[in-house]
Amino acid sequence: MxxxxxxxxxxxxxxxxxxxxxxxxxxxxxxxxTSVDEHNIFxxxxxxxxxxxxxxxxxxxxxxxxxxxxxPFVLKDNIDLADIPTTAACKExxxxxxxxxxxxxxxxxxxxxxxxxxxxxxxATGLNGTRSPWGACKNSFNPELVSGGSSAGSAVAVALGLxxxxxxxDTAGSGRVxxxxxxxxxxxxxxxxxxxxxxxxxxxxxxxxxIFALHCDDANEILSIAEGYDPSDAYGRPNSVINSKHQxxxxxxxxxxxxxxxxxxxxxxxxxxxxxxxxxxxxxxxDGVDIEEIDYAPFDEVARLLYxxxxxAERYLATLPLIEEQPESVxxxxxxxxxxxxxxxAVELFKAEYRLNELKKPCLKQFEKLDALLTPTAGSxxxxxxxxxxxxxxNSELGYYMNFVNLLDLAAVAVPTAFTSGGLPFGITLSAPAxxxxxxxxxxxxxxxxxxxxxxxxxxxxxELSSSSVERSDMMDLVVCGAxxxxxxxxxxxxxxxxxxxxxxxTASEYKLYALNETPVRRPALVRVGPEGVxxxxxxxxxxxxxxxxxxxxxxxxxxxxxxxxxxxxxxxGFISEACATASxxxxxxxxxxxxxxxxxx
Numbered sequence: 217m218x219x220x221x222x223x224x225x226x227x228x229x230x231x232x233x234x235x236x237x238x239x240x241x242x243x244x245x246x247x248x249x250t251s252v253d254e255h256n257i258f259x260x261x262x263x264x265x266x267x268x269x270x271x272x273x274x275x276x277x278x279x280x281x282x283x284x285x286x287x288p289f290v291l292k293d294n295i296d297l298a299d300i301p302t303t304a305a306c307k308e309x310x311x312x313x314x315x316x317x318x319x320x321x322x323x324x325x326x327x328x329x330x331x332x333x334x335x336x337x338x339x340a341t342g343l344n345g346t347r348s349p350w351g352a353c354k355n356s357f358n359p360e361l362v363s364g365g366s367s368a369g370s371a372v373a374v375a376l377g378l379x380x381x382x383x384x385x386d387t388a389g390s391g392r393v394x395x396x397x398x399x400x401x402x403x404x405x406x407x408x409x410x411x412x413x414x415x416x417x418x419x420x421x422x423x424x425x426x427i428f429a430l431h432c433d434d435a436n437e438i439l440s441i442a443e444g445y446d447p448s449d450a451y452g453r454p455n456s457v458i459n460s461k462h463q464x465x466x467x468x469x470x471x472x473x474x475x476x477x478x479x480x481x482x483x484x485x486x487x488x489x490x491x492x493x494x495x496x497x498x499x500x501x502x503d504g505v506d507i508e509e510i511d512y513a514p515f516d517e518v519a520r521l522l523y524x525x526x527x528x529a530e531r532y533l534a535t536l537p538l539i540e541e542q543p544e545s546v547x548x549x550x551x552x553x554x555x556x557x558x559x560x561x562a563v564e565l566f567k568a569e570y571r572l573n574e575l576k577k578p579c580l581k582q583f584e585k586l587d588a589l590l591t592p593t594a595g596s597x598x599x600x601x602x603x604x605x606x607x608x609x610x611n612s613e614l615g616y617y618m619n620f621v622n623l624l625d626l627a628a629v630a631v632p633t634a635f636t637s638g639g640l641p642f643g644i645t646l647s648a649p650a651x652x653x654x655x656x657x658x659x660x661x662x663x664x665x666x667x668x669x670x671x672x673x674x675x676x677x678x679x680e681l682s683s684s685s686v687e688r689s690d691m692m693d694l695v696v697c698g699a700x701x702x703x704x705x706x707x708x709x710x711x712x713x714x715x716x717x718x719x720x721x722x723t724a725s726e727y728k729l730y731a732l733n734e735t736p737v738r739r740p741a742l743v744r745v746g747p748e749g750v751x752x753x754x755x756x757x758x759x760x761x762x763x764x765x766x767x768x769x770x771x772x773x774x775x776x777x778x779x780x781x782x783x784x785x786x787x788x789x790g791f792i793s794e795a796c797a798t799a800s801x802x803x804x805x806x807x808x809x810x811x812x813x814x815x816x817x818x
Contacts, residue, residue: 218675219675220377220674220675220676221241221244221245221377222676223288223377223379224380224430224431224679225380225434225437226679227380228241228286228287228380232279232285238271238286239268239271241286242264242267242271242329242331245288245378246264248376248378249261249332252376252378254354254359255353255354255356255359255372255376256335256348256350256351256352256353256369257332257334257353257369257372257378258290258332258334258369258373259293259305259333259334259335259336259350259369260301260303260332261331261332262332262333266300267329267330267331270324270329271286273324274286274327274329277327279327282326283326283327283437283441284323284326284327284328284441285326285327286327286329287327287328287329287381288331288380289323289329289379289381289382289383290330290331290332290334290369290373290374290379290381290382290383291317291330291334291370291383292333292334292336292366292367292369292382292383292384292385293305293333293334293335293369294336294339294340294415294416294418295319295320295333295383295385295414295415295416295425296313296315296316296317296320296415297313297316297317297320297330298313298314298315298316299312299313299314300312300313300330300333301333302333303333304338304340304416305336305337305339305348305349305350305547306339306349306538306545307349308538308542308545309339309535309538309545313414315414316414317411317413317414317415318411318413318414318444318449319383319410319414319415319425319442320383320414322441322442322444323383323438323442331373331378332369332373332378334367334369334370334373334382334384335348335351335353335368335369336348336353336365336366336367336368336369336370336384337365337368337550338546338547339416339531339534339546339550339554340366340367340385340387340416340418340423341366341418341550341553341554342366342390342549342550342611343364343365343366343388343389343390343393343611343614343615343618344363344364344365344368344393344598344603344607344610344611344614345362345363345364345365345368345369345394346365346600346603346604346607347365347366347547347549347550347607348368348547349547352600352603352604353368353369353372354372354600355372355397355398355597356371356372356375356376356673357397357398357399357640357673358640360599360601361397361597361598361599362397362597362598362599362600362603363394363397364394364395364396364397364594364614365393365394366384366418367382367384367385367386367390367391367394367426367428368394370384370394370428371394371395371397371400371402371428372394372398374398374400374429374672375398375399375672375674376672376673376674377672377673377674380429380434381428381429381430381434381438382427382428383425383426383427383428384402384426384428385412385418385423385424385426386404386423386424386426387418387422387423387522387622388522388523388615388619388622389593389614389617389618389621391403391426391427391428391630392404392426392593392618392628392630393593393614393615393618394428395428395593395631395632395643396630396632396641396643396645397594397597397641398672398673399632399641399671399672400428400429400630400632400672401428401430401432401434401435401631401632401660401664402426402427402428402593402629402630403426403427403428403429403439403628403629403630403653404424404426404621404628404629404630405425405426405427405439405653406453406459406625406627406651407422407423407451407453407625407650408451408453409424409443409453409455409653410425410443411425411444411446411448411449411452412424412425412451413446413448413449416534417530417534418534419522419527419530419534419622420451420530420534421451421527421530422522422530422622422623423622424622425442427442430672431664431671431678431679431681432464432629432631432657432658432660432661432664432681432682433661433681433682435629435657436461436464436654436657436682439461439653439657440461455651458651458689458690458761459651459653459654459655459689459690460654461654463654463686463689464654464684465658465661465682465683465684466658466661466665466681466682466684466685466686467655467658467662467686467687468662468685468686468687469685469687470504471504471506471587471659472505472506472585472586472587473500473507473508473587473588473589473590473646473659474508474509474510474582474583474586474588474589474590475497475507475508475589475590475591476510476591477509477511477512480511480513480516481493481592481595482595482613482616483592483595483596484595484596484613485596486595486597488636488637488638488640489592489596489597489642491636491637492633492634492642493592493644495634496633496634496644496667497590499633499666499667500663500666503666508585508586510582510586510589511578511582514575514578514579515579515620515624516616516620517571518575518576518579518619518620518623519615519616519618519619519620519623520619521571521572521623522619522620522622522623523612523619525568526560526561526564526565526568527568527623528553528556528560529557529558529560529565530557531553531554531557532554532555532556532557532558533557535554539554539555539558543555549608576624579624580624580649583649584716585716586648587648587655587688588647588652588659589647590644590645591617591644591645593617593618593630593644593645594614594616594617594618595614595616595617596613596614597640597642598610598614618645621647624649625649625650626647626648626649626650627647627650627651627652627653627656628645628646628647628656629645629646629647629653629657629659629660630644630645630646631643631644631645631646631660631664632664632667632669633663633667633669634667634669635669641669644663646659651690652690654686654689655689655690658686661681661682664678665678665681665683689761690760690762691758691759691760691761692758692759692761692764692789693718693756693757693758693788693789694715694756694758694759694777694788694789694790695723695754695755695756695788695789695790695791696710696754696755696757696791697723697740697742697752697753697754697790697791697809697810698739698740698791698810699737699738699739699740699810700791701755701811702717702755704810704814705737706737709767710757710759710767713759713763713766713767714759714760714763715757715758715759715760715763716757716758717755717756717757717758718755718756718757719756720753720755720756721754721755721756721782722751722752722753722754722782722783723751723754723780723783724749724751724781724782724783724785725749725750725751725783726744726745726747727742727743727744727749727750727751727752727805728742728743728745728748728749728750728803728805729741729742729743729804729805729807729809730743730793730797730801730803730804730805731801731804731813732774732797732801733800733801733802739775740791740813741774741775741793741798741801742754742780742790742791742792743792743795743798744792749805750805750808751783751808753808753810753811753812754780754809756782756788771791773794774793774794774796774797775791775792775793775794775797776792776793776794777790777792778790778792779792780792
């Protein structure tokens with residue numbers, strides 16, 4: 217029997233169903249937190265009296281309509297919690313907010329219980345977790361190793377069984393690197409999807425509130441509560457219906473994933489991490505995933521803009537007036553980085569903006585043929601001693617696969633996939649353009665189910681994840697059989713809407729094809745008739761869902777769109793016809809397709 221409590225959302229419900237009370241659970245967790253105090257997880261662990269306030273609120277809440285009823289969570293200490301100090305890991309910066317952050321309040325309203333404010337790289341500046349006056353936050357698997365930052369304590373708390381989930385922030389990878397180093401799922405949402413009102417900024421124009429969870433099902437549930445349009449957040453954006461909670465499941469069927477070419481991969485002399493990455497990709501290929509190499513050069517240049525370019529000025533702005541009036545109060549490495557942010561000029565900013573927009577084109581172009589881009593989350597896992605000896609170099613190396621994501625306005629999900637031969641966690645990060653959060657979580661679900669790793673640093677096995685089949689909701693496949701075929705007169709209607717040819721195939725042997733007697737553009741009528749039918753040549757095109765409405769509005773009677781059965785057995789949206797239209801049409805079924813008919817008339 218495991219010595220750890222099952223703190224997944226379903227596990228919490230089971231504990232309460234067995235008679236455990238929220239007070240008993242939180243008391244047990246406080247005892248556990250004390251036993252791992254040497255990891256330097258917390259800046260402020262809520263007292264029993266502070267926690268009791270939230271437990272008392274539960275008594276007036278309906279459990280059935282409160283999906284996080286009694287669920288313990290942790291906040292990075294740059295996210296406000298009412299009446300609890302916020303420090304951003306700097307004592308001189310400390311203040312006590314009168315209200316909670318927008319995101320914390322949403323979670324608490326659904327029954328979640330805040331347990332502690334977590335340690336971080338000061339002012340969220342770092343990817344390693346060693347840059348804090350409260351001490352280096354130590355890895356949940358080996359305390360001699362870094363935990364990943366800046367959301368260090370947030371990740372370690374979940375990995376060591378102290379919370380069901382936690383909130384971090386992510387500007388350059390801080391919601392993903394700690395997930396990798398502690399065997400967790402890390403969600404870096406689309407910018408603006410989760411409000412940053414009540415969050416101490418690092419780079420205000422790029423910051424995201426991130427989520428650490430034990431598995432993808434929990435991550436989706438928590439994201440669905442945390443997200444919500446906040447009109448007071450200048451960078452807030454409403455979600456898209458194609459990215460809603462209900463678009464999450466297990467991504468089945470064909471899957472095309474981009475990977476970095478071997479010549480552009482870097483593992484910084486960590487052979488075990490390289491081996492873990494290659495075994496991960498091999499396992500995915502064996503599972504039927506289609507792998508395609510991408511050119512990482514433009515992504516890498518974007519990544520270097522974040523710290524080598526003028527965006528560091530946002531960190532300077534976020535720490536005013538402290539950085540000017542009391543610079544000695546700032547952690548030395550952090551101070552060096554932030555002071556550099558006072559130097560860039562407006563000219564340098566605009567030059568970098570111009571270059572960023574030039575680089576976006578070749579980066580985003582590569583996503584058009586992919587369901588997601590896959591990278592190692594980190595190329596190496598360093599010891600705390602190594603990090604202290606070379607803090608700038610090794611931190612930069614941790615960002616090699618991470619720093620481009622927010623500048624390119626991508627969503628990202630980190631998912632654990634392997635343990636090294638030395639027993640250390642390794643994981644990959646999936647990224648795709650904004651509002652692809654549920655697609656990425658659904659792909660991550662498939663991968664997490666494939667690799668079957670235990671939860672965090674515990675010995676609790678991965679439970680059965682959602683197996684509800686989903687596919688891309690931002691794109692849809694369309695079967696065409698006539699004037700919309702490649703090179704035909706109406707094909708431009710697909711091309712101008714960004715559609716691309718997926719494959720040429722045939723229908724099931726259940727159809728007849730007719731030529732409608734109309735001008736100026738002749739069209740076919742595809743009719744499903746059953747066993748007396750034949751297979752008809754068709755093409756499958758993939759179109760952005762957002763363009764579908766304007767496309768179908770132009771489809772004239774007697775044609776319409778319905779489900780077409782393909783030879784492979786798939787039912788795909790495509791052109792069909794009203795049966796009455798065939799009365800005056802010419803039966804061309806014997807030709808097997810529209811191209812053959814057009815050729816016969818020449």
